[in-house]
């Protein structure tokens with residue numbers, strides 16, 4: 001289970017999960033932010 005977020009929504013994304021982990025997305029990955037649909041920079045996930 002994971003969501004991807006832009007820089008502006010990292011905090012909101014972290015609140016989505018009880019024990020989240022964050023990883024920077026590689027530049028070539030063109031995926032939209034879970035909240036605002038801008039280009040995502042960070043992936044948040046739980047194990």
Ligand SMILES: [Zn+2]
Pocket residue numbers: 005006007008009033034035036037038
């Ligand atoms: Zn966003």
